[in-house]
Amino acid sequence: MEEFEKTLSWQQAAIEAERCLYCYDAPCQAKCPAHVPVPEFIQSIRSGNLHGARTLLQDAHPFIETCGRICPEEAFCQSVCTRSKIDAPLRIRELHRFVTDSSDPSDRMELPEATLGRVAIIGAGPAGLSCARELRVRGFLCDVFEARQVGGVPSQEVSTHRYPLEVEEREIRFLTSAFVANVRPERVTDVKPLVAEYAAVFVATGLPSETDMSIEGTQLAGVHHARELLRAMKSGAISGAGNRVGVIGGGNVAIEVASMLREEDPTRDVMVVYRRGIKELKAFKKEIQEATEIGVTYQFLAIPDKVVGSRHVEGLQVTQTHLCGEDESGRCRFEPLPGSSFIIPLDTVVVAIGQRVDEDVFPGLARSDSGLISAGENMQTSMPGVYAGGDAVHGAQTVVEAVRDGKKAAEQIASFVAGGE
């Protein structure tokens, strides 16, 4: 499948790299949750030292191939680039991708003997695998438990247009073969048995369940959960969606599923139905742009009232909203306009309004009010020896933030084990 974005050529990368100011104590590096040494790797591009650039990226970040493609640069490094005070920020993510696309994983790796003990990691997504790598580097062996496909959200749910299969396979294969002792395809619902068996446990399950809509008609045939649909399509199955699809939501999952449905069948109408306006969409700019380019359309300022239909979806009844100022958190508020409801004729409705941690798992681990697993600054949960991170703790976030959590958890676990001896 053709990728949306082409990798930079050598010349483009070299010219772009020359724009870097090589800031002292660089803001881009500080802003990156994985603390990728941005100015240094860009300097290495400039000098033609791709191996050096790759080594710098790889040291900082286990998911470099993934983040070179799907990291929302506008939220991190590029948002603070000093160069934008002269003209425009460096295209840091594209330079990052140039390095990974133009070089092979460093084979000059040296790992210590794994003598410090075994750690159980629940979830083989970016947080879990990052933690596994960092622990292996420190001398631990990790068993990683995964009920679904290894790789987490990017592998399961990101369009191959943005994240090609071969890239994913290369990254995951390298991580699991070089750093993970054992991937166990098991669903873990209780950490207590693992605590007894392992030196420590890291819970990084992500958000396996999807939030349902509490409106009428969601039981009708033709109503889908967004991530379920994404996983099905990503695994090669046919979505089964019809010709007029409404996707309810305004986050990355909504935009992603809309894009994939449109890619699956370019003659299909795919409309994102969102309560607020275009400015308030929570999805990343680049994803919105790409979705728009392939013909995804939008119904803004529309709040779903009910899914209409007898046995199968026939439409979505919505009420128009009106944006009215901001709430305490700075989010744009909206209110329904009475008497403004209308029906959008649809044959498929996809719900993409959120996700959560399963309620019936991990007895004994304290939860937040919103049902997320509670973990402190040091990533420790309410149970000694059990750490948690990633989406399961913070709610939906980015790959690079999950990587940060994995790295941080490894550090905490290593000092916990050392302290316990």
Place this chain on the structure above:
Amino acid sequence: MYREHDLSYDFLGIHLENPFILSAAPPTDELDIAIDGLTAGWAGVVLKTTSVKSNPVNLKHPMMSSFGTAAHKLWGLGNIDLISQYHIGEICERITALKHMFPTKMIAASIMGSKKEDWQSLVWQLKKAGVDLIECSFSCPQGSMGEAPGRMLAQSVEATEKVARWVKEAAGETPVLIKITPQVTDIVEIARALKRAGVDGVTASNSVPALIGVDVETLEPRPSLFGEGAYSGMTGMAIKPLTLRTIAEIARHVDITISGNGGAYTWSDAAELMAVGASNVQFCTLPMHYGFGTIRDLKSGLADFLDRKSYASPLDIVGKALGSIKGQEELVTPHSHSDIDVEACIGCGNCFRACSDGAHRAILWDAEKRKPSVDDEKCPGCGQCMQVCPVNAIRMKEELDGKVHYFEFKGTH
């Protein structure tokens, strides 16, 4: 529709419509190309160096190479070119034709010989053809005729003086310029020899002997002819500071007319060369890079500069900066320190790092605000921070006897 500022003046008795001349190089080696250059607005040409008919010219191609960065590829240009393959007979025909087509432009020729008879015969033939000025190449880095390979005539004071006398003796009233190399122990000695020989001026200076590069992957030099290469003559932006020094050094010590050559890319580069003593400026790499059309900006840029500064003629800037060029030991000793414009600063920290690792550790860094400040106790005002600031937010404040002076970047770049 706009009035054109008059940039004309006399140079060694020759009318120049502006100070910008095409030098003896590839842009003047073919008649039709030279015609295009003159038509575009260049004030004159020095046709590429010619020789007597018996002199063989064995060119090797590729002859060009360059060095620079990805964004600025042609920072310096190298050539292993030789003099023209056209001999004096052909050149004389061209001189006559060009003089006929462009009676108000300077039509000059460049020559190179070995024996006295050759030099003088070249001069006589050119005079007969109606040449306005004769330039003599004493400094082709690929070897001057009659000298050992790699040795240039203009590297010997005695040889320079002797041959210059031969040429001027034959030239009579026709002005003679000697094109010299900057690669000598003492450029002033060479200029004095030329003054003694009675020639009209000096072209300062020729391309700089250089090895443009080695491809470390293949260990082939640049340019590479089946894996082998030779030293080049280097031109382009990279050599401007060398040219400035050469011109200034001659102008400070010897009363002789100078035609500037080497490294000028813009009207302001040309104005710099003139400010240290050049009476006009020759160009080669600029048209070889961006074409003859560059003359329009050279002319309008210089005209605007003269207007802004109320100079009547380009001649008014010749040597204007010389009075303030001194030996380091002659300079005053002001109290200097770094003066940072915190408003203009964009917080990159380059000044802090440069001072910390390469100077005096006199710049403090506010990590929170990402702003530098100067420790006046420690800062001797060396100026390194100013060089690395990408937005020219730093200047040096100098104090002496109650007076203040700033060393700063002015203008657009």
